[in-house]
Amino acid sequence: QVQLVESGGGLVQAGGSLRLSCAASGRTFSSYAMGWFRQVPGKEREFVAAISRSGGNTYYADSVKGRFTISRDNAKDTVYLQMNSLKPEDTAVYYCAASGDRSVRVGVRTRDYDYWGQGTQVTVSS
Numbered sequence: 001q002v003q004l005v006e007s008g009g010g011l012v013q014a015g016g017s018l019r020l021s022c023a024a025s026g027r028t029f030s031s032y033a034m035g036w037f038r039q040v041p042g043k044e045r046e047f048v049a050a051i052s053r054s055g056g057n058t059y060y061a062d063s064v065k066g067r068f069t070i071s072r073d074n075a076k077d078t079v080y081l082q083m084n085s086l087k088p089e090d091t092a093v094y095y096c097a098a099s100g101d102r103s104v105r106v107g108v109r110t111r112d113y114d115y116w117g118q119g120t121q122v123t124v125s126s
Contacts, residue, residue: 001027002027002029003026004097004098005023005025006096007021017083017084018083020081020122021078022034022078022081023076023077024077024078024098030053030054030074033098034051034099035050035096035098035099035106036096037094038092047109047110048060048081048094049081051071051079059106059108069081069084079096081094088125089124090124091122093119095116096117097114097115101114
């Protein structure tokens with residue numbers, strides 16, 4: 001098993017930046033593909049970005065491509081989401097997730113992931 005704890009959320013003005021972190025503990029972090037998702041009340045959790053176990057492959061939702069960057073540091077058991085040029089529509093609770101399924105390289109579906117963090121709120125004001 002792996003435990004995930006997100007941090008770095010907060011309130012920022014439109015056009016600003018935030019960096020989210022997700023610290024993992026438990027089994028070997030490098031054995032998990034990682035992803036970021038977000039959710040607003042009344043809507044389904046949606047994919048944001050994913051990264052492979054080595055960090056060599058990444059994938060982004062069209063809505064964040066060119067603005068967000070996912071990265072990981074396997075020595076620190078941490079995955080990051082750098083968010084630039086934030087927009088009010090980026091407001092959501094952001095969750096990191098881990099996949100132990102070896103067939104998943106960069107998962108874009110919630111069902112690709114086995115473990116989830118508790119989420120961190122990101123609010124972008126206009």
